[in-house]
Amino acid sequence: MTWNIPNILTVLRLLAAPGVAVMFLYFQRPWADWFALTLFIGAAVTDWFDGYLARLWKQESKFGTMLDPIADKAMVVIAIMVITGYSGMNPWLILPATLILFREVCVSGLREFLGAKAGLLKVTRLAKWKTTAQMVAIAVLFLGTGLEYLEGIALRGLTPEQYAEAVSQGLADPIRTCGGRDCAAYATNVGLVLIWIAALLTFVTGWDYFRKALPYLRDEKR
Template sequence: GAITDFFDGYLARKFDALSDFGRMFDPIADKLMVLICLVMLISADIITLAHLPAVLIIIAREILVSGLREFLNGRDITLPVSTLAKYKTSLQMIALGCLLAGPTGDALLPGVLTLGFVMLWLSALLTVMTGYDYLRASLRHLRSQN
């Protein structure tokens, strides 16, 4: 999913085929893919209680930022996706790929699960940072409207 998402965006930009639909639904599709993968990894006992805080941080931020975007959209305010948020999404996708490889992947490529967990926590850190950035930018836009 992440690889096709990358090429989809790349080709849309290269051939100037960007659309409002793509701008709106691509981030939603990314969030759904991350959420579904996280739930699957928890149900498969790959993500355990020790890593649950990272998952909760990621899910909470996605819900809050999505709600914030909807609220702002109702006031004709749009927040562009930041470069840091794009890095966060990329890091999440790589982490999920490593974690989805599971114990079998770790047996074939020792350390892949550890790498996945490190990247999961790093993406949780970027999640907090980008969530704060979006909140701060939103407040700035709202103050300028008043």
Template sequence: MRINLPTALTLGRVAIIPVVLGLFYVDWQHARQASAVLFVIAAFTDWLDGWLARRWNQTSNFGAFLDPVADKLLVAVALVMLLRDHSTGLMGVLVAVIIGREITISALREWLAEMGERKRVAVGMLGKIKTAFQMTAISLMLWKLPVGPIPVYELGYGLLFGAAALTLWSMAVYMKAAWPLMRDGLQRPA
């Protein structure tokens, strides 16, 4: 298999996860901010690899599989790191909502793909807005230090609430789109 640039960017996003994790926990000055910068770079490659693959007509089955896996791994690892850092019940709920939605929608997409109906839950604008909120919130929370008078961590924490709300909303939209097929499955005898 030949690796094109979009797929290489996706593989790079997976490879950067342990570096983000390590920098987050190492006791060096500004290591946490370096972790945030790497997270931002990885988040940017999420957009870039898809754009390049479509623009250059370099989409592949492997890339289509790996891209969402890389995104979900990056987000889940970062959220678990942040939960350990700020272990409150409310933060636990936000992390559970976001990771739970990702697992649910991934399973839903796999099930629909088996039925030839994956297009029912294609990524829409709401999902893209949710991702933007989520990536921005996580980036700011990873950075943590205020920038001048701007309380970066608190701003990120507030955006995480918005991301969780958008997460639930987008999940409801996807579930509604898939509901006719799920309902049909409930009405048929096993």
């Protein structure tokens, strides 16, 4: 194992993954939302820099190759769990989140089963786009949950769920400060569209990995 800047960035990204959840244990909302969003974005940026610097400085290593997808998965899985919990269990979020988590578990299981042959499940360009889509969607959703908290509690004295219900029933007016739009709803809706796109890419790349692994899953004829 070689300790160089690209590998250190990858390790920091891995450590940042649980840090996103820890923000909600030690800080009150909405500060927890903003700290988690900042930490998540900072960690997501390292996902580009570690690979770029490793190639630029010719410091690519087996350790970095192994740890990079693990750090990505940890970030996505933990962040999705946090957002789902603070979104009021929105079914439009739960469905794509479930698909993403299901795929990540299955692909990890395939890699573990294949062992030495796991190299055939190399990260593809589409898989990299999938990860990017996931991280952008999660960042936007974090923004949406933070704005919902501000609008619901700080400005209306309601929980986000109570505030959303009051708006839907016409008992409260949405706060419109984003070019005439309800900021929280706008960010959340954009995030939901992005997470569905990410879920679609997740399914496609997951199927591609399964297709590549299928020949090694067949029982040998006796």
